[in-house]
Every structure is written in structure tokens, then in C-alpha cells.
Amino acid sequence: MSPIWHPFTQHGLNEPIPLIERAGGALLYGEDGRQIIDAISSWWVTTHGHCHPPIMQAIAEQAGKLDQLIFAGFTHRPAEDVAAGLRAIMPDCLTRVFFSDSGSTSVEVALKMALGFWAHQGESRSRIVVMEHSYHGDTIGAMSVGERGVFNQPYDPLLFDVTSIPFPAADPQPTLDALEAACRDGAAALIVEPLVLGAGGMKFYAPAVLAEMSAICARHGTLFIADEVMTGWGRTGTLLACAQADIAPDILCLSKGLTGGAIPLAVTMASEPVYAAHLSTDRAKMFFHSSSYTANPIACAAANANLAIWRDEPVLERVKRLETRLSERVDALAGKRAIRNARVHGGIAAFELGEGDGYLSGDVPAMMRHCLDRGVLLRPLGSTIYAMPPYCITEEQLDAVFDAIATI
Known part of the structure; x- marks a missing residue:
């Protein structure tokens, strides 16, 4: 028996855990010789495909030059190039790049930046506004700004209070009214997943609502934090989901596809006013955050290879073709069996099976086993079935994914 304690895994169910030896494109190759189609991009990270050659080459080359460097008081060329590359393609107002190593930590950094922004100006604005059903990660701050429930109930004593606004469903006005009231009361920041709430059930909302939320924050001076850890790098059909609302946040969280999904890296990008609030001759006002592996050179090399792919190749055209496929x-599946609330946005397709709702509804382990037996990796969110494959997935592989779903 393996001593490994796996994430989001109830080992008491004694579910088999396949051993994967290698991967390529949209395929995983098991120790037993099986090929498994990775229909969820290995938790939404893999964009161009597993072991994408340009990214693998960049990692190998960097590994022979500089493997790790303290980033407090030092810098290196891969990080400088990542920062410059991001500045070239991200909104102009996001002038500063702070490195970390995961989506959760990029959110922690964003929250600390927002609170520091107000504290260093002598204003007592500390209330964070969040959206119902949100998920921003599993560290303490990230859990605090996520949906309260099965994810974090045992850890409630550690979490700080937030103001929650409703998810903008059929009528977005209650959402906008609640946000207006919170901002009028002096909220420090709003954090949202733009257009798609991922772990909350792949819930979609309109760009016009996102634009109005941004405008409300701007009217009241509330900082707008966009968590594009999942929605960034083309997942919703544009480089950033925020682009579809024609908005730019004050603070932006990026990870997952930043390296094409090959290796952990994250950034939190901030506007110049957020940076300037921490700029002082007083060392007590510096930004107190780091990790040992901040801006790891090998991870930065992977990110630079990904940035080159975005510069030189028609990535968004691939996403558009994937959206059509x-x-x-999904339309064909709806003709074969009863599904609810079918929806597709960019490279994400989702719908509900059965009558349940919520993360623990439905028999998720059984559904996962069913699909694995047919060579497909899916990980339903309760009764919500979704596909979010690498952009390189083939027609035949997509057919196999939906053939497996059709027989659940």
C-alpha cells in the first residue's frame, strides 16, 4: 500500500489509483499500458498538450544553467523575460509582476496587496467582497474568500469574515445591488472568477455583468481582483476572460496555463497605484510575502516558452475550433439522453446529469470509474459533468470522451 495521501481523495473508499508513466498531447499512458484521454487538462492546467516539445526543451536547457535562486534582492534573466512578456500582452494598467508558485498563493498575494494598499494609506478598509459559489484555492486566505461548505467547514475557525454577493443567475440585479451596497460601505476589494466559476460547478455568467461589477468597484474606489487562474490563457476563448467585458482589474491572478501547465508557477499582477502604496523609504511598508521558490528559473523558462507560443502561434483559433467541436x-449528447443546463464557453463544456446539485451530489467515484474503464479521465463536480481538454485534442479523442459520457 502506498504511503501517499492524495488530494481530494477519500482513501476510505479504497478506489484504485492508476499509476501514470508518461504523457503526450491529450493522452496519459498508464503503467499497465492503457491510454487515457485527459479530458480535464489534469485539473485545468495543460493548454497546448502534455510534454509539449518547445516547453520541454526550454525546461531542459534552463536546468543546465540555473536551477534555483533566492529572489529577495536577486533576479535572473528568465524572470525578467517573463515579466516583460506579460507586460506586453496583459492590460496596460497592470505594471507590476509578483511571482509565486500556485493559484492559491497568487490569491493570497492579491489579498495581501489589497489590504496593504489601504493600510499604507491610513485607511481602515479591510472587508473583502466575494461571489457565492466561488473557489479561489485551499490556503487560508483563499478558503476565506471561497464558498463556505464541505470544502472548508472543518477549518472555519481559521477563516476571516467576508461579504458574499449572490451569483448572477437569470436576474443579475440582486448581485449588482449587493455589490453596490458593499462598496458603498467601504469594501477594500472584490475578488471574482471572471465569467466562469470553476469548482463551484462551472457556472457561467455574462460579460456585461462582469463589466458592471467592475464599474461599481471603480465608482467607490474598491479594488477589483480578477482570479484568472483557471479562466486565463484562452480557456474562455480570449487570453483573459476580462477581455470579453472590456475591463482591466486592479490586481490579476494567473497560474495553471502560465507555463502551459508543465510546471508550477504563478504571478499576481498589480496596477501602479497598488505598487506605489508599498513604495517607501520605510522598510516596514515593504510587501511581506515570499516563498523559497519564488520565480524559480526553470519554471520561468517554461513560462517563456509558453509566451513564445502565444506570440507565434494561433492559439485562440485552436480554442475557437475546440469550442465549435x-x-x-454537447448538442448530439442532448439528443441521446437527458441533460440539464448544457453550456459551452471557449474550451469548456458543462451540463448536469440527474436531479442533484452540489459538489457531493451524484455518485462521483462511480462516474469516474465508468469513464476510466473507457479510457477517459473526467472528474465530475457532483452532478456537473464537464470537459476542459487540452487545445490539441483530436476529433477522435473528443468522440471517445463524449461516448463515455453518454453511457454514464
């Missing part, structure tokens, strides 16, 4: 297959 996903829509066709």
Missing part, C-alpha cells in the same frame, strides 16, 4: 458534441 464541443458545442456539436
Whole structure:
């Protein structure tokens, strides 16, 4: 028996855990010789495909030059190039790049930046506004700004209070009214997943609502934090989901696809006013955050290879083709069996099976086993079935994914 304690895994169910030896494109190759289609991009990280050659080459080359460097008081060329590359393609107002190593830590950094922004100006604004059903990670701050429930109930004594606004469903006005009231009361920041709430059930909302939320924050001076850890790098059909609302946040969280999903790296980008609030001759006002592996050179090399792919290749055209192919297959599936609330946005397709709702509804382990037996990796969110494959997935592989779903 392996001593490993796996994430989001109830070992008491004694579910088999396949051993994967290698991967390529949209395929995982098991120790037993099986090929498994990775229909969820290994938790939404893999964009161009597993072991994408340009990214693998960049990692190998960097590993022979500089493996690790303290980033407090030092810098290195891979990090400088990542920062410059991000500045070139991200909103102009995001002038500063702070490195970390995961989506959760990028959110922690964003929250600390927002609170520091107000504290260093002598204003007692500390209330964070969040959206119902949100998920921003599993560290303490990230859990605090996420949906309260099964994810974090045992840890409630550690979490700080937030103001929650409703998810903008059929009528977005209650959401906008609640945000207006919170901002009028002096909220420090709003943090949202733009357009798609991921772990909360792949819930979609309109760009116009996102634009109005940004405008409300701007009217009241509330900082707008966009958590694009999942929605960034083309997942919703544009480089950033915020682009579809024609907005730019004050603080932006990026990870997952930043390296094409090959290796952990994250950044939190901030506007110049957020940076300037921490700029002083007083060392007590510096930004107190780091990790040992901040801006790891090998991870930065992977990110630079990914940035080159975005510069030189038609990535968004691939996402658009994938969106069309996903829509066709969801429509065909709806003709074969009863599904609810079918939806496709960019490279994400989702719908509900059965009558349940919520993360623990439905028999998720059984559904996962069913799909694995047919060579497909899916990880339903309760009764919500979704596909979010690498952009390189083939027609035949997509057919196999939806054939497996059709027989659940």
C-alpha cells in the first residue's frame, strides 16, 4: 500500500489509483499500458498538450544553467523575460509582476496587496467582497474568500469574515445591488472568477455583468481582483476572460496555463497605484510575502516558452475550433439522453446529469470509474459533468470522451 495521501481523495473508499508513466498531447499512458484521454487538462492546467516539445526543451536547457535562486534582492534573466512578456500582452494598467508558485498563493498575494494598499494609506478598509459559489484555492486566505461548505467547514475557525454577493443567475440585479451596497460601505476589494466559476460547478455568467461589477468597484474606489487562474490563457476563448467585458482589474491572478501547465508557477499582477502604496523609504511598508521558490528559473523558462507560443502561434483559433467541436458534441449528447443546463464557453463544456446539485451530489467515484474503464479521465463536480481538454485534442479523442459520457 502506498504511503501517499492524495488530494481530494477519500482513501476510505479504497478506489484504485492508476499509476501514470508518461504523457503526450491529450493522452496519459498508464503503467499497465492503457491510454487515457485527459479530458480535464489534469485539473485545468495543460493548454497546448502534455510534454509539449518547445516547453520541454526550454525546461531542459534552463536546468543546465540555473536551477534555483533566492529572489529577495536577486533576479535572473528568465524572470525578467517573463515579466516583460506579460507586460506586453496583459492590460496596460497592470505594471507590476509578483511571482509565486500556485493559484492559491497568487490569491493570497492579491489579498495581501489589497489590504496593504489601504493600510499604507491610513485607511481602515479591510472587508473583502466575494461571489457565492466561488473557489479561489485551499490556503487560508483563499478558503476565506471561497464558498463556505464541505470544502472548508472543518477549518472555519481559521477563516476571516467576508461579504458574499449572490451569483448572477437569470436576474443579475440582486448581485449588482449587493455589490453596490458593499462598496458603498467601504469594501477594500472584490475578488471574482471572471465569467466562469470553476469548482463551484462551472457556472457561467455574462460579460456585461462582469463589466458592471467592475464599474461599481471603480465608482467607490474598491479594488477589483480578477482570479484568472483557471479562466486565463484562452480557456474562455480570449487570453483573459476580462477581455470579453472590456475591463482591466486592479490586481490579476494567473497560474495553471502560465507555463502551459508543465510546471508550477504563478504571478499576481498589480496596477501602479497598488505598487506605489508599498513604495517607501520605510522598510516596514515593504510587501511581506515570499516563498523559497519564488520565480524559480526553470519554471520561468517554461513560462517563456509558453509566451513564445502565444506570440507565434494561433492559439485562440485552436480554442475557437475546440469550442465549435464541443458545442456539436454537447448538442448530439442532448439528443441521446437527458441533460440539464448544457453550456459551452471557449474550451469548456458543462451540463448536469440527474436531479442533484452540489459538489457531493451524484455518485462521483462511480462516474469516474465508468469513464476510466473507457479510457477517459473526467472528474465530475457532483452532478456537473464537464470537459476542459487540452487545445490539441483530436476529433477522435473528443468522440471517445463524449461516448463515455453518454453511457454514464
